[in-house]
Amino acid sequence: MVEARVSAGFPSPAEDYAETYLSLDELVNVRAPSVYLVRAGGDSLNGIGIYDGDVLVVDRAAVANQGEVVIALVDGEFTAKILTYDAAGRPVLMPANPHYPPISLLDGEELEVWGVVTDNLHSLRRR
Amino acid sequence: MSFALVDCNNFYVSCERLFRPELRGRPVVVLSNNDGCAVSRSNEAKALGIKMGQPFHELRDLVAREGLIACSSNYALYADLSGRVMRTLRTMAPRIEVYSIDEAFLDLQGMQGDLEQLGREMRARVLREVGIPVGVGIAPTKTLSKLANWGAKKWPATGGVVDLRDPARQRRLLALAEVGEVWGIGRRISARLNVMDVATALQLADYDCKSLRRMFNVNVERTARELAGERCFALEDGPEPKQMIACTRSFGERKHSLQELQEAVTGYATRAAEKLRGQRQLCQALQVFIRTSPFDQRSEPYSRAVCVPLPYPSADTRDLVAAALGGLQAIYRPGPAYAKAGVVLMDFTVPGSYTPDLFAPAPRPGSDRLMAVVDAINARQGRGTIRPARLAADLGFSMKRERLSPKFTTSWSELLRVKC
Numbered sequence: 001m002v003e004a005r006v007s008a009g010f011p012s013p014a015e016d017y018a019e020t021y022l023s024l025d026e027l028v029n030v031r032a033p034s035v036y037l038v039r040a041g042g043d044s045l046n047g048i049g050i051y052d053g054d055v056l057v058v059d060r061a062a063v064a065n066q067g068e069v070v071i072a073l074v075d076g077e078f079t080a081k082i083l084t085y086d087a088a089g090r091p092v093l094m095p096a097n098p099h100y101p102p103i104s105l106l107d108g109e110e111l112e113v114w115g116v117v118t119d120n121l122h123s124l125r126r127r
Numbered sequence: 128m129s130f131a132l133v134d135c136n137n138f139y140v141s142c143e144r145l146f147r148p149e150l151r152g153r154p155v156v157v158l159s160n161n162d163g164c165a166v167s168r169s170n171e172a173k174a175l176g177i178k179m180g181q182p183f184h185e186l187r188d189l190v191a192r193e194g195l196i197a198c199s200s201n202y203a204l205y206a207d208l209s210g211r212v213m214r215t216l217r218t219m220a221p222r223i224e225v226y227s228i229d230e231a232f233l234d235l236q237g238m239q240g241d242l243e244q245l246g247r248e249m250r251a252r253v254l255r256e257v258g259i260p261v262g263v264g265i266a267p268t269k270t271l272s273k274l275a276n277w278g279a280k281k282w283p284a285t286g287g288v289v290d291l292r293d294p295a296r297q298r299r300l301l302a303l304a305e306v307g308e309v310w311g312i313g314r315r316i317s318a319r320l321n322v323m324d325v326a327t328a329l330q331l332a333d334y335d336c337k338s339l340r341r342m343f344n345v346n347v348e349r350t351a352r353e354l355a356g357e358r359c360f361a362l363e364d365g366p367e368p369k370q371m372i373a374c375t376r377s378f379g380e381r382k383h384s385l386q387e388l389q390e391a392v393t394g395y396a397t398r399a400a401e402k403l404r405g406q407r408q409l410c411q412a413l414q415v416f417i418r419t420s421p422f423d424q425r426s427e428p429y430s431r432a433v434c435v436p437l438p439y440p441s442a443d444t445r446d447l448v449a450a451a452l453g454g455l456q457a458i459y460r461p462g463p464a465y466a467k468a469g470v471v472l473m474d475f476t477v478p479g480s481y482t483p484d485l486f487a488p489a490p491r492p493g494s495d496r497l498m499a500v501v502d503a504i505n506a507r508q509g510r511g512t513i514r515p516a517r518l519a520a521d522l523g524f525s526m527k528r529e530r531l532s533p534k535f536t537t538s539w540s541e542l543l544r545v546k547c
Contacts, residue, residue, distance in 0.1 A: 033211035034256035036536065042547035050547060061256040071545055076148050078545040114258075 028119045034061035036115065038071065038078070045069065045080060047096030054122045056080065058115035069117040074103060080117060129242060129265055129292060130362070131233040132272040133216055133249060135209075136260045136280065136287075138229035139167035142208045143198050145258040146535045146543050154195045158183050161377045162199055162529060182422065199528035207536040211257045219249055224362045232269055234362045243290035250287050266291040269360045270353035273310040274300060274328060294356060301329035301354060311350045316343060328354055374399040375416075375469025381426075382465045388417060389452055393517045395470040396451040400444040401505075403472055404498055409440035411474040413447060415454035420466035429465075431458035438487045440476050443494040444501070447472070448515050 025031055040054040050056070050069070064070045070083045072093060081093035081103060091111045093103040105111055135141060139157035144150045154171035158164065164182045165172070175193055177186060189195040209228045217223055220233035233249075235242060246263035253261050264275025265288075275291035278300050291297050307317035309328050319342075325331050331339075332354035340348035349359035374395040382388055392415060403410055416432035435454040437446060451470050478495075501513045511518065533541035 033214040037542055038545050039542040040547045041544045045547045052547070055542065056545070060258060073148055074546075078148070078543065080545045080547045 028057045028121075029059070030057060032059070032061070034115075035059050035118075037121075040080060040120075044095040044097045044100040045082075048082070049122065050080070050096075050117075050120050051122060054120050056117045057119040057121065059118050060115040062116035062118060064113050064116050071114040071117065073112040073114060078114060079103075083113070128358070129235040129238075129267055130269050130272040131220070131235055131242075131246060131249070132226075132264045132269070132276045133212075133231050133233060133253075133261050134264075134276050134280075135212060135229035136262060137167055137169055138209075138259070139198075139200060139205055140169045140172075141259050142205050143201070143532055144169075145208070146204075147532060150196060150198075154189070154193055155198065156183075156186065156195065157198045157200055158530070159200060161379055162197070163377050165197075166200065184422070197530055199531040201532050201534065203534045203537045204532065208257065208259060212253055212259055212261070215253050215257055216249065219245070219252070222362055232272065232362055235265070242292070243288060246288040246290065247286065261287070263288045264291065265289070266297070267356055268353040268358050269362075270310050270350055271297060271356065274304055274308065274354075277304065277308055297356065298329060298332075301332055302327055304328040306331050309350060309354065311346060316347060319343075370473070370475060372399050372402050372410075372472040373469060374402070375467065375471075377420075377467045378465065381420075381423075382468075383461070383463075385455075385459050385461070388455060388459060388465060388468060390517055390519065391468050392451050392455050392470060393448050393515050395468065396447045397444050397515060397518065399470050399472050400442055400447045400498075401502065401510075403442045403447075403475075404502060408475045408477055409442050410437065410447075410472040411440045411476060412436045412472075413450055413454070414471040414473065415451050415458065415469070416471075417455070417458060417465050417468045419463045423464060423466065426464035427462070429460065429463035431460075433458050434473075439483065439490045440478075441490065441494070443491055443498060444515065445491070448517075 029035055036058045038056050038058055040050055040056055041052060043052055058071055064083050066084060068083055069080055071078055071080050081095060084092045084094050086092050090105060140155050154175050155169040156165040156172050156177060157167040159166045162183055164180050165177055168177055175189060183197060213225050213231055216231055216233060220235060222234040224232040226232055242265050246265050250261055250263055253259055262276050262279040264272045264279055266272040266275045271291055275289040279285050279287050279289040291300060304327060306312055306320050306325055306328055325334055331351050334351055336348050336351055339351050353359050412434055414432055414434045418430035419426050419428050433454045435450045437450055505512050535541060535543050
């Protein structure tokens with residue numbers, strides 16, 4: 001139960017400013033046509049604060065730079081990992097958890113990046 | 128001045144493939160409501176000879192033999208992705224007309240530079256940013272841009288973009304297109320044209336316009352003029368309000384009793400009334416129909432429709448349900464195994480623009496406000512929270528959708544899962 005006191009009388013001087021508020025949609029740009037939300041499953045990125053069940057904000061319009069988290073297609077599965085390159089300039093997908101190995105591509109294999117993870121929505125109360 | 132027609136390739140299948148990579152490179156069809164027939168086909172499915180609208184029961188052996196995958200239609204997903212495609216296109220042209228869920232006309236007036244290059248950019252951006260492949264046709268008229276788009280799909284060497292602004296190029300493409308491929312030329316008109324030795328789009332473009340108007344109608348004349356490069360159709364900014372709203376379904380299982388049909392028809396009338404209020408109009412008549420399945424050999428064929436005028440223009444669910452049930456009562460016959468029913472609203476008017484009938488019963492007082500509250504509650508709590516008491520809790524809208532993919536973009540519990 002919530003109890004609140006309602007005052008009737010002098011109008012609030014703040015009323016004229018009432019339409020401004022902060023929008024999380026705006027912060028993570030989730031209304032852009034290129035932005036999708038996906039659910040993280042697994043603990044391979046725990047080292048950079050991405051946990052099982054988190055909601056990832058993925059932008060397909062963003063360019064994937066070295067060191068960014070990308071959603072890539074690996075063996076027909078959508079996989080989130082950190083994009084890096086080896087000495088020969090070939091992409092290597094890095095986990096952020098010592099229990100997981102890096103994923104290298106075979107010769108002639110092309111990395112398919114589905115989108116770039118721009119933000120992570122992690123709830124502190126869900127579990 | 129030029130138009131671009133941007134059309135998504137095999138749209139429903141492409142939506143499924145964006146989130147389900149296992150569907151790539153395989154024959155895939157998306158089925159209509161109640162898993163009835165194929166409404167979208169992958170190129171691999173087309174190569175197997177699967178026709179648009181082919182009933183699923185004819186395709187079942189291809190599932191085992193050719194690895195055909197059939198998906199139920201996931202309209203929540205397709206609507207979301209359609210909106211994304213359109214929003215992306217809006218950033219690339221000053222004016223756009225969303226023509227259907229998977230195509231849009233763009234007005235390229237005032238656009239500088241290489242328009243074919245612009246078309247390639249549109250295609251590349253929608254594919255990369257939204258994830259849906261599209262074809263682009265560019266031409267001086269809407270009808271020609273449609274045909275350019277057809278060419279872009281038919282010949283892969285075009286890279287999905289055809290610029291048809293050059294008159295010599297127009298004539299070459301028109302000569303290759305059967306007249307039935309032309310926008311607005313349906314099967315009946317093209318059959319009549321064929322009798323007149325008009326077999327290709329080019330022959331239609333070169334035909335005497337005045338005779339076409341006399342023999343057919345003004346729209347066929349305009350279509351021919353558009354094919355010849357004369358602009359007759361303008362871009363309609365934003366969709367015009369519909370002149371008819373239909374809510375019909377094939378039943379998951381055959382229905383026999385009046386009571387079962389009453390429940391279904393009440394559901395359709397309720398849904399149709401919501402749509403009518405959504406476009407802020409009233410209707411003055413509605414049609415109810417019931418029919419058996421043409422594929423049913425056991426049951427005798429039965430199909431009846433009736434048009435019911437309303438006592439006053441209304442968008443009130445109670446009025447429309449009452450009228451629909453009255454119509455159903457009149458056409459129902461016990462015996463047949465009913466496979467489909469529907470309610471079609473027609474004869475629209477806007478509130479305040481009609482003269483009330485002095486002798487007709489008065490409209491229900493407070494109807495607007497009550498319906499607004501019902502719509503607001505249903506929008507927040509889910510469709511069917513407030514509904515006619517005749518409807519069961521899961522409503523008559525529930526469809527047979529056994530092969531439904533998740534609502535990847537519209538439900539928190541069904542988001543795409545990525546392996547971390």
